[in-house]
Amino acid sequence: MRATAALLEQPGQPFVLTEVDLEDPRPDEVLVRVAAVGVCGTDLEFAGFFPTPALLGHEGAGIVEKVGAQVTSVRPGDHVAMSFTSCGTCALCLTGSPAYCRSFDAVNFSGRRPDGSTAVTHGGLEVNAHFLGQSSFASHVVAPERAVVWIDPSWDLLRAGPFGCGFQTGAGGVLNVLRPRPGSSIAVFGVGAVGVAAVIAASLSGCEVIVAVDVNTAKLGAARGFGATHCVDSSAEGAAGQLADLVPEGFDFVIDTTGREDVLRTAVEALGPLGHAGVIGVGPSETMSFDWRSILNGRTVTGIVAGSSLPRLFLPQLLELNAGGRFPVEKMITYFPFEQINEAVAAVRSGSVGKAVLTF
Template sequence: MIDARAAVLLEAGGDPRLSDVTIRPPVDDEVLVRIDAVGICHTDVSVAARWPAKRMPMVFGHEGVGTVVAAGPAARAAEGQQVVLTFASCGRCGDCADGRPAYCDRSTDLNLRGDRRDEASALRLGGEPVTGGFFGQSSFATHALSRPANTVVLTTALAPELAAPLGCSVQTGVGTVLNALSPTPDDVLVVFGAGAVGLSAVMGAKIAGCRAIVAVDPVPERLALATELGATATVDPTAVDVVAAVGDLTGGGPNLAVDSTAIPSVIATAMTVLRSCGTLALVGLGALNAELPVGLILGKGLRVRGVVEGDSDPHTFIPWLADLVRSGELPVDKLVTTFDLSAFDEAWAAAKSGRVIKPVLLTG
């Protein structure tokens, strides 16, 4: 067993706390990764808030990046390689075989439920198993185990604090635009919510060369950043009528929209602003149910589709995103605020409150 530190959730309704843990060596196709940086995502916060007591203690974290320090006999990554850890998939179902691993038949089990907290578990606290395997990694730690499907090798090194968000939030935002919506320079896109995913969608729209890009958010600082990242116009929903404002700014409404808020009223507004035959992509994790304005959808011929992890194949998409970061076309650094792992409490509070857009923990 290897000594490590991890942020462990110990009680329902509480916050994870840094604790001394141990982690077992890798077996089979696993690799042991020394985590150099890990982003805190809204998914970590929202799932932790409702994690059942019977499944504790638990370690979250799913935007890890680090260096392979040990590899099982069937591992594909080698010691010394820099890897980005992303979502897990089975690699065997129909969607995985067709290049759609984000829609893996076992996605919920592999990503959101953690392991069984038994003798096969990676982590121990006080000698007892800890639930891990969140998104196949549980990377709020100095070390994590992962498997080939969610271990993406970067052949050219990238600063860990910039690589970490590529594993989920940036992949989701940019991928939703480029992979799922596939806009052309004639298209107009509006993004609801200017958090890490929404701002990544703005950057994706700029990369695509959309004719107009509108960001909607109530926080002035986030709207200013959206403009810096490529939005051609911004809207504060607390100050104006969103439907009227977006219609005026886009000459009749956008044909594409992204909702990253998962707030039912915002989703309804997003559908209202779309012009006929427009498409709304839903990417936010929040409210699990929302009323659909069926008459509006039918009358305007709208399309509404969910998008998971940007419709991406991470083994090709994440290295491509990394190249865009290096070239300056994807300025992820504008989203990131770094914290030492020892300041986990502060970083977690910043994520919960929305005080910073993308908190990234540095573990070195």
């Protein structure tokens, strides 16, 4: 079939709206008509170097149109959100940790199915697709069943897509990995969409001190509305000192969403004894360094992928909290028509929107 797609024809160039050819779903795949797709920082990172022609997009939600013969979890007409995929057979998948699947990069970032094929072609050329189990910058997606999560049709489909990546990453880092006890202190470094989801999760967990740290004062102001008890402007002098003033014994937990070496160092060094740092952001720095004494006294630094989530369990839990008003991430969303994908990308890059979602 033909689908409308926002294709990346050259790395680093704007997306180009065009028609692509999409194969029918294979026995273990699902054809989804996309209703809305979020724009995530990871799309923008990969747009800089992914082999082209490429189809990115990995926060899609929509309606099932067709299923392969082996698919049992969804039927045509079902509402679904999509998330990362995994092999389903390695020891880590079988023990409930698909975010750490041994084939994670191969099945999510190779641009191909595991057998090397692609479901998407453009003018006869093979398109690198199957990005994070989907490639949903398109009107239709052929996704493996493992990447597809049934969601209640009473939930708002247009806001469901970012739960498959950004919101699950931030919330899962707190709820699945750090698991703060009520009364804990936590600092969240970087309060874009991922960081705000972490702030809300910390608030749901009963954290008493929740510090938002960012260079963007508008984002800091917004973070207060999501449960941050204090804000630290990290562009100002002495951010580390401000953190130490707020929690002199050191934080129980910190989360870094920035992937920036200087921020990571400040975050880890803000921990108290037995403190736990969650590193959940993909950012510009390739290394991190800190005074080695800052991880003495039982401190832990954990790298976390996709909130360590089991999407089929965790996404419906978050969406139900959202439907009940307790995980109000929709306040962060700005909607753009799909045709305005490049405007949405510019808004994400400039930080002028919390979360951009493209609608069809």
